Amino acid sequence: MKLAAIVGTNADTSYNRTLLTYMQRYFAAEIDIDILEIKDLPLFNESTTETPAAVLNMAKTISEADGVIISAPEYDHGVTAALKSALEWLSYSVHPLAQKPVMIVGVSLGKQGTDLAQVNLRQVLDAPGVDAYVMPGHQFLLSNGPEAFDQNGDLKDSSCVDWMKTCMNSFTSFVKTMTQQGGDLVDTIKWDAVYDNLVIGFGGAGATAARFAADAGAKVLLVDAAPLGHEGGNTRYAAQLLNSGADYDQLLAYYKSLYAPKDYDEAMLETYVHGMTKLPEYLRQDLGVTPVSAKKDLHLVNYTLPEYPEFKGHETVDFTLVHKGIFDASLWKLLRQKVLDRKDSIDIWLSSPARHLIQDPQTKMILGAQIERNGELLNIRAVNGVVLTVGGFENNRDMVQNFLGATHLTPLGSLYNQGDGIRMGEEIGAKFWHMSNYEALGILNGMVFAVPEGERGHYINPTYTKLFTGAIFLAGDDGSRYTKEDEQNRHGHVYEQGQWHVVRPNEHPHLVFDAKQWEALLHDDESPYTDWYDQVISAPTIAELAAKIGADPAILARTVAQFNHFAAAGEDFKFGRLGDTMRAFAEDGPYYAVAVNHDVLNTQGGPQRNARAEVLAADGTPIPHLYSAGELGGINANMYQAGGNLAECLIFGKIAGTNAATAKTTEKVALQAALPKYGHNDITTSDDLASITLGPDQYLGQSNEGIGGQVVVRVTAKAGTITNVEIVREHESDDVAAEALSTLPQRIVTENTADVDAVSGASSSSRAIKNAVKDALKQL
Numbered sequence: 001m002k003l004a005a006i007v008g009t010n011a012d013t014s015y016n017r018t019l020l021t022y023m024q025r026y027f028a029a030e031i032d033i034d035i036l037e038i039k040d041l042p043l044f045n046e047s048t049t050e051t052p053a054a055v056l057n058m059a060k061t062i063s064e065a066d067g068v069i070i071s072a073p074e075y076d077h078g079v080t081a082a083l084k085s086a087l088e089w090l091s092y093s094v095h096p097l098a099q100k101p102v103m104i105v106g107v108s109l110g111k112q113g114t115d116l117a118q119v120n121l122r123q124v125l126d127a128p129g130v131d132a133y134v135m136p137g138h139q140f141l142l143s144n145g146p147e148a149f150d151q152n153g154d155l156k157d158s159s160c161v162d163w164m165k166t167c168m169n170s171f172t173s174f175v176k177t178m179t180q181q182g183g184d185l186v187d188t189i190k191w192d193a194v195y196d197n198l199v200i201g202f203g204g205a206g207a208t209a210a211r212f213a214a215d216a217g218a219k220v221l222l223v224d225a226a227p228l229g230h231e232g233g234n235t236r237y238a239a240q241l242l243n244s245g246a247d248y249d250q251l252l253a254y255y256k257s258l259y260a261p262k263d264y265d266e267a268m269l270e271t272y273v274h275g276m277t278k279l280p281e282y283l284r285q286d287l288g289v290t291p292v293s294a295k296k297d298l299h300l301v302n303y304t305l306p307e308y309p310e311f312k313g314h315e316t317v318d319f320t321l322v323h324k325g326i327f328d329a330s331l332w333k334l335l336r337q338k339v340l341d342r343k344d345s346i347d348i349w350l351s352s353p354a355r356h357l358i359q360d361p362q363t364k365m366i367l368g369a370q371i372e373r374n375g376e377l378l379n380i381r382a383v384n385g386v387v388l389t390v391g392g393f394e395n396n397r398d399m400v401q402n403f404l405g406a407t408h409l410t411p412l413g414s415l416y417n418q419g420d421g422i423r424m425g426e427e428i429g430a431k432f433w434h435m436s437n438y439e440a441l442g443i444l445n446g447m448v449f450a451v452p453e454g455e456r457g458h459y460i461n462p463t464y465t466k467l468f469t470g471a472i473f474l475a476g477d478d479g480s481r482y483t484k485e486d487e488q489n490r491h492g493h494v495y496e497q498g499q500w501h502v503v504r505p506n507e508h509p510h511l512v513f514d515a516k517q518w519e520a521l522l523h524d525d526e527s528p529y530t531d532w533y534d535q536v537i538s539a540p541t542i543a544e545l546a547a548k549i550g551a552d553p554a555i556l557a558r559t560v561a562q563f564n565h566f567a568a569a570g571e572d573f574k575f576g577r578l579g580d581t582m583r584a585f586a587e588d589g590p591y592y593a594v595a596v597n598h599d600v601l602n603t604q605g606g607p608q609r610n611a612r613a614e615v616l617a618a619d620g621t622p623i624p625h626l627y628s629a630g631e632l633g634g635i636n637a638n639m640y641q642a643g644g645n646l647a648e649c650l651i652f653g654k655i656a657g658t659n660a661a662t663a664k665t666t667e668k669v670a671l672q673a674a675l676p677k678y679g680h681n682d683i684t685t686s687d688d689l690a691s692i693t694l695g696p697d698q699y700l701g702q703s704n705e706g707i708g709g710q711v712v713v714r715v716t717a718k719a720g721t722i723t724n725v726e727i728v729r730e731h732e733s734d735d736v737a738a739e740a741l742s743t744l745p746q747r748i749v750t751e752n753t754a755d756v757d758a759v760s761g762a763s764s765s766s767r768a769i770k771n772a773v774k775d776a777l778k779q780l
Contacts, residue, residue, distance in 0.1 A: 001172055002032045004065035008072035008106075008121075010039035010082040015107040015145030016071035018153050023069070023105075026161075027168060033069070034061055044088040055089040062096035067175040068132070072106045074117035077398070084124065091129040098131040101178045103171040105140040107148065115141055116398075119426045126429050133361035135174045136185075140167045178361070185360050186367050191381040193674035195221045195347075197660050198369055198382035200354040201389035201421075202226070203233020203414070204646060205630025207335040208653025209387045209660070214345035216661035219671050221380060222339065222346055223371055225353035225390075226416040228682055229708040229731020232332050233391045234413035234602050234631065235649060236707060237733075240331040241294070241304075242650065243643030244279040245316035251276060254306070254313030254641075261499075262637035267611040272635055275651030279320045282650060287322065287334055294319035304642035307490055319643050328764045329707045331646065336709065343684050347673075349373060350682040354420060357386065357626070359428045364617065365624040366428065373678055383669045385625040385660035388615065389653065392603030392631045393419030394438070395454075400600075403435045406505040409600035410448050410457035412441055417602070421632040425607035428623065431616045433633065435605035438502065439640045440492025442599060443467055444474055444511075445483050445503045449532035450595035456735055457599050458761070460528055462489040466521055469581045472513035473563055474596070476506040479546055479556030481563070484575035491601065491640045500639050505598040510537075510549045512556070514585045518592045529761055532594060540589040549593050560585050602645060606633030613656035625664060627656040683709075692728055700728075701776025706768035708732045713745075713769065715776035722752050725773055730765075737765035744769045 005020045017035075024033040040054050062068055072079050090097055104121055106114030118139055125132040140163065142148055148155060155161050173188040195218075199210040202224035210222040224231045245251035252273045259269070275282075280291040294300040295318045306317035322331050339346055355377060356370045368381040393399040394411045396419035401407060411417070425432065440446020443464060448457030460467070468485035476482040483494060483503050493500040513521075522533065539545035542560055546553040563585065566572045570579035585591070606628070607615045613629055614622035629652040631645055673680065689712065692700060697718045703711050708731030716724035725745035732741060740759040744766060747756045754773040758766035 001030070001067075001175065002034070002065050003067050003069055004036055004062045005033050005069040005071065006036045006083075006086070007038060008070055008083040009080050012039075014073065015109075015142075015149070016073050016105075018145075018149055019105060019107050019142060020069065020071050022149070022153055022155060023164065023168070026164075031168075031172070034065065036061060038082050038086040041082075041086050041089060044085040044092070046092065051089070051093045056094065058086075059090060059094040059096040062090070062100065065100075067101040067103065067171065068097065069103050069105060069171075070121065072104060072114060072117045072121050074106065074108055074114040077116040078120040079117050079124070083121075087124055087130060091127070095129065095131070097125065099178070100132050101135065101171070101175045102132045103135045103140075103167065103174075105142075105167070107142040107145040109145050111143045115139075115423075119423060122427050123429065133178050135171055136356070136358040136361065136367070139356065140164055185362075186381070189358065189367070189379055189381075191368070191672065192378040192678075193221065194381040194383065194669065194672040195219050196382070196384050196671065197221070197387065197657075198223070198380055199387045199389060199657070200369060201233065201391060201630070201632075202231040202339075202348065202350070203389060203391060203630060204235030204332060204335055204649035205653040205656075206233070206387070206389035207235075207339050208650055209389055209627075209629055209657035210346050211335075211338045211342060212654045212657030213387070213661040214342045216658055218345070218384065218661035220346045221349065221382075223349045223352045223354060224416070225351070225418070225420065226414065227351045230414075230416065230733070231350055232329070232336070232414070232708075233417065235332045235335070235646060236329055237413040238332075238646055239326045239642070240321060240328065241319040241326065241643035241646065242276075242279050242321065242331070243641050243647045244276045244318050244320040246277060246318070247313075247316040248273060248277050250313035250316040252313070254308075254311050254317060257311035257313070258308065258639040258641060259637040264635070264637050265608075265610065268609070268635055271611040271655070272648065272651060276647050279647060279650070283320060283322060286654070287338070289322045289334065292321040292324055294321065298324060304489065307641045308639065317641065333704065333709065340683060343681055347680045348683050349679070354390070354424065357424045357428050363624065364429070366626040369424075378674070378678070381672075382625070383671075384662065384664050385627055387613075387656045387660050388421050388424070388607070388626070388628040388632055389630045389656075390421040390632055391417035392438075392606065393417065393422050394600045394603050395419075396422075397453075403605060404438055404603070405436070406598065407507050408453055408597075409438075409505065410451060410453075410455075410597040412448070412457055412459050412599050412601050415454070415456060417631075421606050421628070425615070425633075428626070429618050430607035430623065431618045431620060432605065433608040434637055437604040437636060437638065439601040439604070439636075440502060440599050441601040442489065444485055444596070445487050445489075445494055446492035446599050446601075447474070447509070447596045448599045449535065450597045456733075457597060458529060458531075459599075464526065464528055465581075466524055466526070467511065468577070470513070470517045470520065471567075471583045471585045472511060472517050473559070475510050475512045475549070475551060475556060475559060475593070477508055477551070479551030479553070480559050481575065482506065484572070484577050486577050486581050491642070493639055503598070508550055509596050509598070510551075510593040511596055512545070512549075512560075512591070512593045514592070515590055516586060536592055536594045538590045538592050540591075542589075542591055545591045545593055549595070602631045604631060604634040604636045606631075609633055609652070611655075612659055613652050614659070625660075627660045629653040629656040699776040699779045701772040701774065701778075703768040703771040703775060705764060705771055706730060706732050707737065707764045711765075711768040711772045713772040713776055715773055717777065717780060720780075722749050722773075722777075725749055727769065730768075732765045732768075737762050740765040740769060748773055
């Protein structure tokens with residue numbers, strides 16, 4: 001076999017050239033690799049009347065080769081300008097890459113391994129005029145180039161060599177399929193397992209899609225990047241509210257106002273709104289519960305119901321719930337259980353992120369995906385389709401900066417929404433929408449007390465008015481106010497110049513307040529939690545406080561003076577904060593500040609889908625066998641109504657699962673389970689209690705009421721006295737449930753009863769622990 005290998009840089013020294021030279025030597029006995037340099041090519045210029053000889057020579061070599069390898073370094077999240085120029089020459093007057101099999105490799109100086117450059121290169125190679133057949137799935141990403149090679153230019157790490165061989169074997173098979181044999185790509189890939197459907201992401205949308213695919217007769221593999229007990233995505237942390245409404249026309253008008261002035265897919269919106277009007281019926285028939293109406297049963301009308309009472313149709317807006325409770329993961333646990341009830345049809349892999357979709361370069365059909373499992377990349381075939389339900393990108397710093405315009409945002413939900421769906425969508429040429437749209441939540445237009453980056457923030461209910469009542473305001477990076485602190489919560493959106501938009505985030509905002517305000521906050525029994533007290537900064541003067549928080553002293557002093565003027569006048573002339581919420585700062589210090597962060601509930605952007613939940617290609621046509629649901633490429637284009645995302649998870653999760661399960665061919669494909677060493681269901685295996693040992697006077701108790709599902713305790717008790725409580729199994733969120741897990745067992749022993757007070761902010765975990773203890777005590 002003869003291959004052409006393009007060095008993707010014009011630099012004189014490059015580890016990417018070193019890699020291709022090493023591959024040339026390593027595979028010399030079986031493959032003839034001709035290394036091509038782009039550094040001698042002129043910069044592309046379409047006004048050139050004759051194609052340069054160097055370009056023609058390179059095109060001739062590529063045309064005569066069976067396939068092409070391109071080694072691409074990464075510059076500024078993309079390929080080098082020199083490589084882009086070379087590809088422009090090779091797709092202008094000559095087209096040697098058309099229908100030519102291509103494998104992408106790359107070496108980086110750092111840890112990233114040219115991942116973003118390879119995504120960029122795939123897009124370029126798929127462009128009209130280039131039309132290359134890029135090998136799906138396998139990517140050779142080599143990080144830390146200076147340490148990767150020895151003095152002879154050979155790879156040091158044997159595992160890297162093995163992976164290079166695997167990639168090359170796959171590529172040679174790919175070349176034979178696409179050129180000499182004219183066969184079917186699906187037959188050349190070594191599949192580690194074959195399912196009817198693969199659902200990527202085990203949150204509300206993924207659970208729904210997997211369940212309905214199984215109900216349609218499919219054998220499903222459901223995978224998630226999160227470890228056991230942390231699956232659930234943002235559904236797990238949400239309020240468990242489903243936006244609904246009885247009047248279709250009113251609800252449609254309301255949602256059209258929410259999306260204005262942005263464009264939207266009318267058929268998709270109509271499907272969505274129709275689904276919301278049928279949610280009570282959905283809960284009865286598909287979830288087996290009696291629906292609860294926030295309006296009729298709870299008599300709830302507050303700042304989220306409706307969120308935009310100014311808009312036409314708001315009268316019909318309601319919430320549908322699975323019971324009379326919120327922020328308790330009740331809906332999530334119900335959806336999760338529906339999946340577990342179908343364990344014969346649905347396999348579950350946790351700690352198993354999807355790395356790449358596998359796409360046929362000719363038909364653009366999605367054949368399956370590469371899943372990382374126990375350190376191995378496995379090729380999973382999905383005969384009838386893949387469903388993407390991996391959530392958004394709120395934990396991906398690069399994407400937050402590039403798409404949302406913020407340096408960083410503090411997540412309120414899952415820490416495992418890392419933008420995997422964005423990356424995979426880019427690789428297969430999906431069309432994107434709503435990439436700049438996201439939702440915040442809570443007080444001060446979506447703020448939390450500062451936590452280290454990478455940790456989840458603690459939601460602060462807007463009803464905690466002491467953070468915006470008194471001598472207190474929100475100061476931006478320079479010390480000036482930049483928003484109306486008492487604004488009604490609208491998921492971070494504020495009204496300016498006729499438009500609603502999310503407040504532009506500052507890098508290091510602070511709440512600034514005086515000594516009297518600090519005393520009121522410090523001794524307030526209504527404070528949602530007190531951890532932030534230790535973060536408060538003080539200084540004797542405003543100027544010294546400004547220095548401590550990184551603000552401009554003159555600007556902060558001017559802001560305090562202006563605030564005092566507004567307080568005295570009884571009117572906030574700058575932002576419109578209510579006059580009775582403002583008290584002038586004391587003339588004398590000390591003065592105080594505490595760091596806060598802008599939060600993010602979820603992002604909305606991603607690959608666009610249609611009313612059938614099919615993911616669209618860049619030209620607007622459906623990508624065969626690819627579906628999506630949930631927040632990834634969500635329908636919300638602009639403003640947001642609470643409960644809308646969960647409603648979308650259920651509505652489009654059902655559509656995606658049902659449509660994905662539909663047989664796409666009359667050819668019978670034999671399903672193939674993964675090897676036993678990879679397992680089949682990570683959850684049902686963990687729920688087996690047989691391995692837990694019991695000693696004298698010890699009893700096991702369990703409860704499924706935790707945020708993460710099952711909580712198991714071992715209680716030691718005799719003659720009515722509890723002497724020990726051990727939590728032997730739990731999957732609760734580490735940050736939220738930490739105090740409950742560490743303190744409740746001892747309190748139960750001390751008070752000799754399970755009826756102890758719940759830990760504030762961890763009510764579900766507290767309830768699960770207490771009820772598990774009660775379950776154990778029944779055996780006495």
